Amino acid sequence: MAETLLLGWRQYRLERKMFWRNPSAAFFNFLLPLLFLAAGGAILSGSQHDLNRLVPSIAGMSVMSTTFTALAYNTVFLRERGVLKRIRGTPMPTLSYFAGVAANAVTNTVIQIAIVIVAGRVFFGIGWPHQWLSLVVFVLAGVISLSALGVAFAHVIPNFESTAAYVNAAFLPVVFVSFYVFDSSSAPGFLRTIAEALPLKPLIAGLSGAMVTGSGLAHNLDELAVIALWGVFGIYLAVRGFSWERSGA
């Protein structure tokens, strides 16, 4: 057990090192949501009401890009390049490997959320989060659920060249629909239904409660349930369809 943990820690250290050495991944997984925050903040700076909606929306998007997007990319890349197959042939325990990879994603998420919270406090007139417990629970649920969905989504991506197309085809519509429905009370009913059923909008609602409006965990149990259901579904698909090697290789 101690060894499994130690190897997981080593994998985590390696993942961190590689993350910072890969500028394009660091940019897309990390800076993009922050640029959205800066740009959105500049545009909406006149209205505190809008800023109150922008900040949790970006926080939700950050969770999705550091987990779903990053893990879908990584899994496909490592699978197609044969790195996963090589690791599978070593005594590295599968649990340690995935613990290291997941911890890396969690670290990115935590750093991002921290930046968004500080920016909200310093630049956008939103105080410190009101409901820390709710914040932690929603971030955690979002990370688990969206990480699993990212790994599961990698199964349908046939090769590395098409990864960007597949990931964006999932990521962008989810982000737009969720942002729109979260922001607008006049969104069409069917769109609202779709957004409520997807994991991002409930995540944003939960984060908004924790960070802005002060509505705690007890008022957002429905949202939490939707995220958890996606999590169960994602974990099932991620484990069931997982492939260590390129198909047809």
Place this chain on the structure above:
Amino acid sequence: MTVRRGEVFGLLGPNGAGKTTTVEILEGYRARTDGEVSVLGHDPARRSIELRRQIGIVLQSGGIYSHITPREALAHWASFYPAPRDVEEVLDLAGLREAADVRSRKLSGGQLRRLDFALALVGDPELIFLDEPTTGFDPEARRAAWETVRSLRELGKTILLTTHYLDEAQELADRVAIVKDGRVLAIGPPRELGVGGAAGAERYRVVYRRDGEGELIELETGDPTALLAELTTRALAEGWRLQELSVGRPSLEDVYLELTADG
């Protein structure tokens, strides 16, 4: 088919013969459909950590993280094993000294292949699988890889090698199995395979040139004594000489081509 401890065993066969499938079953990547397999006393399908600690695998197309150097990769891999080899020593053994601190996405194809070797060796395994280890190598890199394989054998390691290069099997393997369509067609030391072979009878090849005439004449026989007696008698009687005379057994290549020919 049994591979003995401490030997270099070659699996030789055309593309699609089942070499990689066989090796991947032994490595634990694939499940067997039938039969029994034992690797160092373990069933590889169970994928036990004890077994994986004792084997080293050079894959045909194994990738490595783009953003770490060979030294970092080896240090990471070494940490998986209870008694790894020294990273610096492995860098030297694999010929990666100069590339030790270059990010792997900037390594040449030959250097990446050497890194494959190094990663398989760093755990100091008992048994090493080499799946077509020199495919795509230039002649110099091949020689270097062969040297590495020989030095591993001197350390007492067991090596299972697949290749479709006959010279490689001849140079490196103590014994080879020729496979086609998933079946072992012949098995034995490469230099002796020609003798018994699949035909069962001893066969020799006699080559000579009649002086004054241009062409090399090649004959095959199961009884070289009689053939040579007949040839020398004729030559003496007719007053010509046997030039460039050689008596040989069919080469591994002859046996290989004969066995793997279609039909």
